[in-house]
């Protein structure tokens with residue numbers, strides 16, 4: 001730089017270096033705790049993953065939507081004791097408003113559906129890929145942000161909607177090389193819980209809270225589950241029966257216990273029948289203990305899991321027919337899922353399925369003389385107007401440096417702009433893989 005060094009004298013004055021003040025101390029160049037940078041290599045993988053999410057969503061006729069990362073805290077104030085509430089990344093803004101970094105996308109979607117009201121025709125099939133946040137004490141060293149792929153169907157009460165959503169996730173798995181021997185879906189319905197609780201006259205008001213406690217099965221000791229259920233107001237007898245029913249892994253057994261007249265069994269039988277028709281029956285299994293950890297689910301719930309049991313749930317979702325009315329809107333039947341960007345990458349790594357993604361540039365263009373930099377820029381523009389990717393060498397560099405850069409960016413060909421050729425309206429093309437070299441007229445360069 002030719003500017004002065006901030007000490008009042010120009011470069012010509014031999015002055016002592018400026019005093020080190022706090023402004024000049026090096027900042028922490030790492031991203032905030034629990035967050036990630038995406039340098040080129042990581043960004044290529046993320047772009048590939050999100051492109052796969054979007055491709056599948058489009059295959060199923062869904063439309064992309066998005067919402068602010070910052071939402072009113074009120075969207076997430078639910079009293080069922082969810083982890084997502086305990087870890088809300090919330091604060092008061094300069095206008096004294098209680099706001100939060102969204103921990104999930106579904107409440108934003110519900111808000112937009114209410115806002116759109118009658119101006120949109122049902123069913124809505126919307127998808128989003130968005131960053132979601134939680135504020136977790138870093139003691140556990142877990143991340144505070146991840147990207148979630150969501151697909152939601154609004155306005156379809158039938159189980160065909162849930163079957164369609166599971167089909168979309170199976171389609172994604174197949175497209176990235178994951179098979180039914182790698183992952184499966186555990187499927188149940190919260191109506192199982194509802195029907196058992198009704199048998200023991202447990203008030204409906206306890207339903208969401210009981211679901212959140214039940215979701216901890218396998219994560220905390222069963223005695224704690226029992227204690228939490230009893231302190232929530234569930235009788236000892238109901239707790240024992242509940243845990244008994246939740247251990248059922250067979251739909252036939254469930255029907256023996258609950259009878260065939262209830263909605264839970266009917267919904268689940270229809271879902272498994274549809275899975276046969278869709279062709280993904282081998283991917284799903286009934287597991288009564290699946291309730292998912294979000295308070296608003298009301299029916300079918302499902303989660304994707306790795307069959308080796310090494311990873312956390314890959315994705316999860318279900319029906320949430322009562323969410324809109326909790327925001328003061330008119331209820332609409334709704335179901336959807338969330339699919340995070342972290343566990344899937346661990347699974348792909350484990351299975352050796354990460355794609356080879358390297359930077360690819362078709363052309364590297366270089367002036368052989370500093371006076372030809374403008375000519376080289378002209379060549380680059382001509383190629384770019386023909387949708388050719390071009391890395392233009394922007395400074396005077398030795399050819400050795402140019403060849404090294406060409407190799408690093410995987411350039412297909414090197415375009416050299418030299419004096420003698422340029423005088424004849426020509427440039428030199430070198431195919432880097434074969435070494436073949438030839439002259440070509442500028443206006444014939446393709």
Ligand SMILES: Nc1ccc(Br)nc1
Pocket residue numbers: 084103104132133134143144145146
């Ligand atoms: N809900 C949520 C948000 C952020 C992360 Br990381 N995990 C879960």
